[in-house]
Amino acid sequence: MWYLCMFFHRLLDYRKAEVESLAQLFLDDKDKWSSLEWRIPLHHHPDSPFHYVNLPSEDAARNIANRSILVKGIYEIWGEGGSYEELEESIRSYPDERKLPYLEPGTTFKITVDSFGKVISFQDQNDRIKGFTYIPFKGQVNLKNPDHKFWVMETDDYGSSNGLPPVEGRRIFFGREVGGADRSLLPTYQLKSRNYLGPTAMDAEIAFLMANQALATPGKLVYDPFVGTGSILVAAAHFGAMTMGADIDIRVVRDGRGPDCNVWSNFKQYGLPMPVGLLRADNNLPPWRSGLKEVFDAIICDPPYGVRAGGRKSGGRKLLKGTVDPYTVPDDKRTDHIPSTGAYSLVECVHDLLDLAARMLIMGGRLVFFYPVLREDDNVENHFPEHPCFKLIATSEQILSSRYSRVLLTMVKISPYTEEIAEAARIKHIDFRENHLKWLEDGNLHSAVFSPDPQLTATGDSKLGKEPKPKYRGKYV
Amino acid sequence: MRLLTHNMLSSNIKGVSNGFPLRIEVGKVVEKQVDFNADFLRNMFPKIEWKAFVDAAKTVGYAELPEEVDSSALESEEFLNKFHHALLELHLEEGALVCPETGRRFPVSKGIPNMLLHEDEV
Structure with a gap:
């Protein structure tokens, strides 16, 4: 009807x-x-x-x-x-x-x-x-x-x-x-009354939309590999899902800003069940045991795109460039050693995310994440990441500035993670490691978003004939 | 850290071929109540590495789990309650996870395991 x-x-x-x-x-x-x-x-x-x-x-x-x-x-x-x-x-x-x-x-x-x-x-x-x-x-x-x-x-x-x-x-x-x-649940969960916030905490309305795209319901396990202050998992927990999160920054997941201002307190504040697991881990080198697969019903996240916050992965800046050998930690300093991290390009981050999701999602499970696009690219549909295990079922754009938008991608796992796919991912992982600088350059969104607009700096009127970009579908629409 | 998480983690240091299961070094264990959801337990059961799970439960002081079990046990409410308690309600609040091959300690503090590797381990 x-x-x-x-x-x-x-x-x-x-x-x-x-x-x-x-x-x-x-x-x-x-x-x-x-x-x-x-x-x-x-x-x-x-x-x-x-x-x-x-x-x-x-x-x-x-x-x-x-x-x-x-x-x-x-x-x-x-x-x-x-x-x-x-x-x-x-x-x-x-x-x-x-x-x-x-x-x-x-x-x-x-x-x-x-x-x-x-x-x-x-x-x-x-x-x-x-x-x-x-x-x-x-x-x-x-x-x-x-x-x-x-x-x-x-x-x-x-x-x-x-x-x-x-x-x-x-x-x-x-x-x-x-x-x-x-x-009425939006004013309840609005960020301005949230105890623990980070610079990229996800807006409550969008977080609920992400949880809906991920089909969060009681009995399901939802994972966020870039959990931060837990703002996306809060929405999934509201709909009854069990939640699990990881982050590379231990200050965020473990310490927060004090005993009543941390990831746990954000769940307590709304009377929601705590995440079943929080850990510090690197999305680039996930610590899951071999043989573990198909455990999560959904993976929801807002990966660091390097515009407002950049991704980090294990390995120092110079180590990743290849100018120094790995620092050998002396035995007496091992317990308190703070490992260095280096920049994590968006392409590599998304590659790792898709590989992780392909392995760890159940069949029919959903991967829901934001992907940034530069608005100069006229044909953005062709630039979304692809993976043999996934079918892209929804793309929802949110315009963030005249230069770039973020698109919420919803993917469904339609075929199992095979040996061949795992091997291809392993080779790609090594390529990212060995050509760190090249990938960092290629995947740099920050300069494209923040460099002076060529249209404004161009002296000629060659660009004036271009169609103006639509103004609506902005922040409030 | 709950035993669910423990059962999923391994030491991923370069060159380590079998980093699972991580040995639990107990500092402090706390119990936190979690709402019972039978569907969740039934979904998780086939993913759990049972022997490692039973051993981990013993290490944190819970010895009620059967050594061997198959999926028919999921019919029993008594079993589900024990499974629920061990999987979700026992927390390693302070302590460490130790790599079975190299002895490297991954500290657990405020319930959060720190699985990040050092520069010479990646």
Whole structure:
């Protein structure tokens, strides 16, 4: 059955991907393997908040909507039209057997008038509600806690500040609410009230979206190899998953900023179960025993891309350059020795991450991580990392500045980790080691993001003919 | 560090061919309650290296686990409770993990094992 899904008008690229992922959690086995059908309402732009989605049952629709972060509501639409006359005709022709059960005496209901991109005055809202006398409501009105919530949603202007092109025609929907996101968890988990924060702590809303992409549920084990202050695992733990994390920086994972300001306290603060494991380890040389594989249900992370924080791996700067031999630690200094670390290029980091995930995820397990892209690259789709064990199922871009964005990649493990794949990864690992400087140069995103813009410094007007980049889908949209 | 983590880790020093299981050097062991989830335990069971797990549990002072076991034990609630307790509720808070081949100590402090290698070990 087709339902109208109204999204919050933000993070546009994440909206359908979230619903598609949650469908994997709430649809029956027979339905979940084909992707969902979507349809854009008449006159609507693909970035509009209104989308029709075909779902097999109302229970599935409710569960998806209630677990989501970006679904404002999923509605069973009783009618739609370009005017209130057309809407009436449409509602009258909607089958009675679908309507009457929700209009019965003894039930309570509420009608809300909503709009997108404009404000409807209280008086106009009231007039519109009174216009629905042709619907035979037999129940009582209850504004606080009604059994059935009906919505009138009207668009004739997208407004000026939300980045959408002008509306082609007015559209009005009338429907019964089936479910909607519980956004109240966002203020609860917002970073500004979090005890322990790092410079790259993940925003709560995005962390929840990542946990949804990873299908975090009770009984699953979720791993973050760049755990930092645990901001991504907090979201996975909220949805009931067991969590495990590693980081190369021991100050972050072990010490934090004191007894009540560390990774553990971030879980305690929300009454969430603590991670089942936290350790200090190098993603480049993971300490997992040989033979261990397929233990994690999901790996979620925000790898260091070298823009705000750079990755580190074992081995000092000079050692990795090859100008000095490894420092031999004297026996009496072994206990307190602090090993040096060197820069870890993004390409190598992502290679290691994919190799780790290919080995350690269960079949069907998900790898969800952010990948940075420079916006100059016109055809970014071709630049996403690939791996024979994984199928890329969702890419959601978030524009961070005019120079670069980050894209949330969701991959599913579709084939087992074989000897050949392991051997290819081992050879690549040696190549990274032996050609450390070359890889560091190639994978340097920092200079591309922070160097002066060639378009601004160029004296000629050769670049002026270039299309301006879209401004919306920025921080707030 | 829980025994679940211990069962997954090995010494990955260059040249070490069998770094598993790491010997546990006990400084301080604490018990922390964890919500019981039978599905999680059933999923984890086949991944656990059982002998190493039983030995590790003994080292931290828990000797209730059977020496040998197969997946039929997962039907028993009593077994699941013991498995749950040993896997998730016993923490090595302070101590070390020792490489069985080289004797290198990986310190565990505030419950966090430090598995980072020295320059001459990578």
